Amino acid sequence: MNFQMPFTRRELLARTGTGLGALGLASLLAQDATAEAASPLAPKVAHFPAKAKHVIHLFMNGGPSQVDTFDPKPALKKFHGQQPTTAGLKTERKTGGLYQSPFAFKKCGKSGIEVSEIFPEIGKCIDDICVIRSMHTNIPNHEPGLLLMTCGNTQPIRPSMGSWLLYGLGTENQNLPGFVVLCPGKPVVGPALWNNSFLPGVYQGCHIANLDPKRVIDHIRNKNLTPETQREQLDLLNGLNKMHADKRAGDDQLDARIQSLEMAFRMQTEATDAFDVSKEATKTREEYGKGYFADACLTARRLVERGVRMVQVFYGSGQPWDDHGDIEKGHRTKAADSDKAVAALLRDLKRSGLLEETLVLWGGEFGRTPTSEGSNGRDHNHHGFSVFLAGGGVKGGMAYGSTDEFGFSAVEKKVHVHDLHATILHQMGINHEKLTYRYSGRDFRLTDVHGVVVKDILA
């Protein structure tokens, strides 16, 4: 029946551009107008068969240095202290001469791709990883950099990638939030990074700071009633609602809410369970290591295996990778804290076969200058930086693109953040040019008017 839909399907369709019209329509017409179909989060059919079903974004916020992690530059040693030939490239602050990496690089895996010594465990997984060494972005400041990486726009008025994915694909487990953001506090900018903006509020990322399973989701626990009593209370409420609905036949929105109450009741146990890493084997927990980031990586795996569409793990609050001073100490500490967990996540996903359908992205909002800031730090650098992808139908053991001889600027096979987004959407079965939302008189996209899928890195 077409009587009074909540967030009516007709309106949803009217607001979607031609491309998503088909995308949304297919799933909506496939089912009856049950509560499930009425839910804007119900799984939807993609534009084309998807290689990946989930995204895990390990966000190294603050901006790790490419020349100290995944983009070795021997020339820095040779010309240490000298002015680079690329002088004149502007970054946020004035920097000095070239500054060699304090770290050694080692050929890893069968592919022999060089990885910095600070990531020994990630290095061992390199044959499952595609390093993109030719990333670039627009502005060497955290705020616009973070926003562009998460929302495809340098100002905080666009939906985040996770919101777009939920809007386009729904999520596979209605008892869990479909887009989860893990960060112990807030990264710089904050909630705008996982904002739904003009998309409906249900597509907002669910930020979880405290990983205590009893506190992960607002109001997840009933502090007053035993589950048995709460069941009795809910039966009463269902009784009231049923008598109410019986007199208002054909109103889907009333049924939808009755279903939704039942879902909420189940969520109380299911969500708590999903976030409970203590249920993992000791061996697994040891493999990931200790600390918030390690637990967050393990949680990310538990969530994607339960059908959560996207998990974004921020390395920490604020901008932890922002080493303007003492790159050696700063990067070494953070790498030591995260190397094991990232590698464990990749291995864990691979063992269970989930890596095939989970696209893992590791990286910051920009890179850092190969020149020094102060005596031993590095400034922000948007001209060139590295990220890596793993799983989700992306080639392993590949280093794609390159920066100039000092690692300052992407020169070969350049990949803009928009291109990265287009590629991620492509792997999720979405044509980034067709995932649109009609708002303010025009069709908006995650990639605005940009973005080219980087086909060369796809398996």
Added chain:
Amino acid sequence: MSWPRTVLALLVAPLFADRLTAADDPKAVEFFEAKIRPVLVEKCYKCHSEKAAKADKLRGGLLLDTVAGWQKGGDTGKAIVPGKPAEGTFLKSLRHEGEIQMPPDGKLPAAVVADFEKWIKDGAVDPRTDTTTTVKAAGLDLEKGRQFWSLQSPKPQTVPTNAEQSSIDRFVRAKWDEKGLRPVPQADLRTLVRRVTFDLTGLPPTPEEVEAFVADQSPKAWEKLINRLLKSPRYGERWGRYWLDVARYAEDQAHTFGVTPKKNAYLYRDWVIQAFNDDMPYDQFVRLQVAGDLMAEPKDDLFKRLAGMGFLGLGAEYYKNTAREQAIAEELDDRVDTLTRGFLGLTVSCARCHDHKFDPIPTRDYYSIAGIYYGSNLTQSPLAKPDELKKYNDAQAKVTAAEELVNHFLGDAGKAAAKEAAALTAKYLEAAHKIRTAKARPQEFVSKDGLNRYFLDRWVKFLDPANASKAPAVFKDWFALKADAKPEEVGTAAAAVQSKLVSVDVPDIVPVKNKKSAGKTSDPLTKAMFLDATAPLFVAPADAEKMFVTADVKPKLAELRGEVEKQKKASPVAPLTAHIVSGGEQGMKVYIRGNPATKGEDAPKGFLQVLSKTDAKPAAKPFTRLDLANAIASPDNPLTARVIVNRVWAWHFGRGLVNTPSNFGSLGDRPSHPELLDHLAVEFVKNGSSLKWLHKQILLTNVYRLAAEPNADNNKTDGGNVYLWRGTRKRLDVEAWRDSLLGVSGNLDETLGGPTFDLRDANAKRRTVYAKISRHELDGLLRLFDFPDANVTADRRNVTTVPQQQLFALNSEFMIAQAKAFANRLEKLGKTDADRVTAAYHLAFNRPPEAKERELAVAFLKMPAKPSDTLTRWQQYAQALLASNEFLYVD
């Protein structure tokens, strides 16, 4: 789907003659074919060809697959000038010399770039003969644009004649007849009083109000009810909130770098509520929000004249550290977008990068409006008349003067102490040395040598070897001392330092106005010794008070302090300040493709050309923000009245006559009842642009009173109820729901206006409209229940149903608190469970319970409580009523 444009077929005959001679040169042609064409095809055609244009992928307006294309150039000008490699944008972008760097995926090898340079230098011989048809549209046809329905002035309409009484009903019935629809019956009286009370006040009626209305047999009962509700201050709280969605009202910014929340943002919210309650004429409502600061009236009511400026004064502020011009452009976009969609229902922002693709709005128009705000600031304006402000400022100056006297008094005490200590420098140095090298106890030197502990500690810190490089030159020998230096050596070095310090005048530590030496000396040694925060002899006023004000002068200090207090008391309270947008109006040039770095033609300040008179003479004076306000509020503007009338209609019925209330352009909906919309717009202006008048017209109809029930036949032809053959069941928005929970449980605090409260406080009892609205992090409850993102203007709320909402209803502290209060309230309203259940239904649902509902309740309430539960059965029951669908959805 393109707006009518004249397609310009480009003929380049005059140029042909020159080119032919060069093209005849077989060597040049060979060079092109070997070196140039393949690169163009491989690297450029993807975005710069006819094919790309057809796929809507043409970039920068530049075609490189035809001669005509590159001769014409792109948005940023000529691409290639034959024979002149230094001119044109093409080679520059290959060389990555400017803003545009091509190809986007990486610079071409140097040899290839050199080939292009040679080719251009040699005359850019290009043998390709294809012609092009899509070089560039020649702009918009404004005259044709004016024919669009919404850009034509609304015309007085002939009201159809039929069985209905009110003109609205007659228009609506005419559509029913036309579409073969039969309206459902009217809703019953209880449903109606509940519906209209929620509609106008956002709260349910009390049981007494319901009974009074049901008992009122007078034919005017309905009208009386509406009049009463429109007079209630609750009306402004409800309807003001609708406008605040449009105004994307919030108190802060999405990001937190370099911006502070607007502490008086609530004044704008209160202004809007008051404007609704006072039934401010809508044209005045518009003018005051756009240009209240430039208006003469109301002269003395500064709140009324200025606080509405928060409409844009609370707008977006972005991070301007690096890409400053870009950030400013985004801020201007926020203003243009909110202003034009909000008041005009036009998406003018679509014309920021190119002419509007669907509506007759050239890019220039966007910058004509943006230019009115270019260079302006979001500032604060005191809500005080000049004489009041002067009084306040004078009084504050006296406070400052009195405070300065206190500071100087303390500064002098510190200075005297520093002078004394300076004379003992050698002793301090020797003591510091011993403390560091021999771990001597500082207290020892205080009692033995009469040193002051405060200065001694500072000297020890100052003389830390880590500071050696930063210390003034006079300390060079001192820092050279080894840790095991002999006492004589130490003594000599200490004496040497002291001898050099003798010549330094002790400065005034607190700067004295009009006295050169004081506090701002340029002598580095003086600074390092007496004035820097790390200086050993620096005494902050607070420290001076703690240590160096002796008992004999304390009365003097108290006297000075007394004077400060006296002046503070004498000062009037600080006037409130409203957030406004002011200044600027610098005008702009068009930003080609929206890029601030590529400026195009002048865009003189002005209004949308399509809404301006065609025969208007060029203005003698520059167009101002006040002109803009007047242009929007003018009764001649075809959009303004239509747009607000439609918004009000949509807020009443859940659907507008135009179902895209902020888009009356060609991508927006066409009106379902065009004649009715025009009729209402014309009559609205005639009736003083009074919103309360409009509410009454709408509410006093039969169509408003239809039951919210389906009809199988009608469903087939008009399932979406576009033609209003039935009432609309609406889910309460989050404000009305929360407020009703508070109201029904007896907890609602009805205080009007004032600073905001935080919704995270589960004990907060004020109406939700007074809650803090954040762009940075929208409150969880608001977000959960579809409150719109306050970063952008919103014309309606989504209605989504997700389990997290139900978790709030089942488990939140707020819900539990209301359930307890409601149960408490009910306990006093009856002696038996059955009586109390009846009272509960009247309060929560405005009706008596049916027998089976009462039975269900009584059965539940009889079940024994369990010891481990902290809610009684009555509290559990009360919560179920509050969480029910009947509470949330209004028929």
